[in-house]
Amino acid sequence: MGYRCQVCGKEAKTAKGMAEHxxxxxxxxxxxxxxxxxxxxxxxxxxxxxxxxxxxxxVEQKCKSD
Incomplete structure (x- = not known):
């Protein structure tokens, strides 16, 4: 499970990593x-x-990907 940026598609392992991105x-x-x-x-x-x-x-609401 991770997070995918809704703008550019970058993936992050944690919500904090995606927020920092x-x-x-x-x-x-x-x-x-x-x-x-x-x-x-x-x-x-x-x-x-x-x-x-x-x-x-x-991020938790919109970028979470399973």
Whole structure:
């Protein structure tokens, strides 16, 4: 079981790994930001404060792959 990015297809073994990918990636950077914002999260708050809580919830809900 792992997580697959809904924007670029990258896979991660943990939800935190996927959240870090979404928050810090340079690959399709604008598309990742758009995706995070479209899901009601403020990107700057996530990266600036280092808080992945809301993003982890989103990853658990939408990126989980069995």
């Amino acid at each position: 979404l928050a810090s990636t340079t690959y399709l950077y604008e598309k990742h930001i758009d995706w995070v914002q479209a899901n009601g999260l403020r990107f700057a708050k996530l990266t600036g404060a280092g808080s992945y809580g809301p993003l982890l919830e989103l």
